[in-house]
Amino acid sequence: MHSDPSTTYHSITYSGRYSDGKTAQSSPAEVRLTERGLEIGFPGAPQALIWPYGALGTATPVAKNATDALVTYEFMPGASLFVSDVKFVEALRVMSPQVTSRAYGWRSARPWVMAAAAVALAVGAGWAANLSPARWVAGMLPDSARASVGDKVLTSMVEGRKECTEPAGRAALDRLVGRLSDASGTKTRFRVRVVDWGLLNAFAVPGEQIVLTRQIIAQAKSPEEVAGVLAHEMGHGLELHPETAIVRIIGLTAVLELMTGGGGTLANVGLGLTQLSYTRAAEREADARGLALLEKARISSSGLIDFFKRISEIERKSGKGEWGLFRTHPESEERAKAAAARPAWKSEPAMSPQEWEALRAICGVGKLDLPTPVDPKAGEKKI
Ligand SMILES: [Zn+2]
Structure with a gap:
C-alpha cells in the first residue's frame, strides 16, 4: 500500500514546467504540496507561487493511475503547471478531489468548464494580441516531430473508442482525402480517421x-458537407493551429522533451486539445484555407455552407447556457455568409x-441513426 500523501506531502519536491500562458516559453518549476496549497518555486527566484488546492483545476479529469497532470488555477487564467509524476498526480487527487474523474460530470461541470476556459483563454489571448511566438515556434518543428507529437495526442484523444474502418467506406474517404491533400500542395497527405x-465534432491534430x-x-x-468539414480542418x-495550441499550453521545452522520448506524457494535453476552441481569427483562417x-x-x-447552417440550427436548439463561455469563434451563420459571398x-x-x-456505413450499418448529442464533457463544437 502507498502511504497517505497528506502526511508525506511536505517532504517531496517534484519537477514540473510552468507556463504563464502568454509566451511560448515554459520554465522549470519546483513543485511541493504544502499545507497552504501547491507551491511552485523557480530556481533562483526568491518567491514561490502558492495555488490553494480548492481553486485548482486540470485541463481534463485526472484519472486514477494517470502519469501526468496539466494543472490550472482559477485566479490566474492562462497559467498552467505541467507535472509528469505518478506520485504527484496521486497526491493531487487527494488534495484537490475536484480534479478527479469521479468529480467531473453533470453536477460538477462548472469547475471543469472554468479550467478548460482558462486554457482556451490562454490560447485566445495570444492570437488576439497577434503575438504568436508559439506559432512561430510551431513552424520550426520538423515534420517528424509534429507527426510524433500528433500520434501521441491522437492516441489519447481516441482512447477506448473504436475506429471505424469498414473497407468500402474507408476507400471512399481515402479518395476524397487524397483529392483535398493534392489540392493543398503539401508533400504530406493528410491522415483522417473516423x-x-x-x-x-472534428479535430485537427498535429502532423x-x-x-x-x-x-x-x-x-x-451530402458528401460535399463532409468535404467541407475536412477542408476546414x-x-x-496547414496553419499549424493544433501544434501552436500545444506549444502554448505546455511550452516549447516540454514539447521538445516529449519528442525526444517522453513516454505517455501527452495524455492529458491531448485530451485538452479536444476542449479548447480556436479564436475567431483562427477559424477565419481555417475557413479561408478550406475554401481554397x-x-x-x-x-x-x-456543402460547407449548408453544414454551417445546420450547425447553427443545432446550436440554437441545444441552447448556449454556460457553454457560451467557449463561444470565441464566429457564429456558424456568419461564417456561412462569408463562405457564400465567394x-x-x-x-x-x-x-x-x-x-x-x-462512407455512411463506415462505422457499420445502422450506426448512424442517433440523436444529436449534447455532451457536457465534450466541450465546444469547434467545427
Ligand atoms: Zn475550426
Whole structure:
C-alpha cells in the first residue's frame, strides 16, 4: 500500500514546467504540496507561487493511475503547471478531489468548464494580441516531430473508442482525402480517421492528422458537407493551429522533451486539445484555407455552407447556457455568409452515390441513426 500523501506531502519536491500562458516559453518549476496549497518555486527566484488546492483545476479529469497532470488555477487564467509524476498526480487527487474523474460530470461541470476556459483563454489571448511566438515556434518543428507529437495526442484523444474502418467506406474517404491533400500542395497527405464517437465534432491534430466523429458523418446530408468539414480542418492543420495550441499550453521545452522520448506524457494535453476552441481569427483562417482547397479540388462549397447552417440550427436548439463561455469563434451563420459571398466555381461531385453510401456505413450499418448529442464533457463544437 502507498502511504497517505497528506502526511508525506511536505517532504517531496517534484519537477514540473510552468507556463504563464502568454509566451511560448515554459520554465522549470519546483513543485511541493504544502499545507497552504501547491507551491511552485523557480530556481533562483526568491518567491514561490502558492495555488490553494480548492481553486485548482486540470485541463481534463485526472484519472486514477494517470502519469501526468496539466494543472490550472482559477485566479490566474492562462497559467498552467505541467507535472509528469505518478506520485504527484496521486497526491493531487487527494488534495484537490475536484480534479478527479469521479468529480467531473453533470453536477460538477462548472469547475471543469472554468479550467478548460482558462486554457482556451490562454490560447485566445495570444492570437488576439497577434503575438504568436508559439506559432512561430510551431513552424520550426520538423515534420517528424509534429507527426510524433500528433500520434501521441491522437492516441489519447481516441482512447477506448473504436475506429471505424469498414473497407468500402474507408476507400471512399481515402479518395476524397487524397483529392483535398493534392489540392493543398503539401508533400504530406493528410491522415483522417473516423472514430465511433457520438460527439458532433472534428479535430485537427498535429502532423496533418484529422479525427472525424461518427456523428459528423451522421449529421452530414451530402458528401460535399463532409468535404467541407475536412477542408476546414485541413485549413487548421496547414496553419499549424493544433501544434501552436500545444506549444502554448505546455511550452516549447516540454514539447521538445516529449519528442525526444517522453513516454505517455501527452495524455492529458491531448485530451485538452479536444476542449479548447480556436479564436475567431483562427477559424477565419481555417475557413479561408478550406475554401481554397475545395476550389482547387473542384468540390462545391455549398456543402460547407449548408453544414454551417445546420450547425447553427443545432446550436440554437441545444441552447448556449454556460457553454457560451467557449463561444470565441464566429457564429456558424456568419461564417456561412462569408463562405457564400465567394463566387461559385466549376465543381464535380465530391463522391459517387455508391461511395457516399459506403462512407455512411463506415462505422457499420445502422450506426448512424442517433440523436444529436449534447455532451457536457465534450466541450465546444469547434467545427
Ligand atoms: Zn475550426
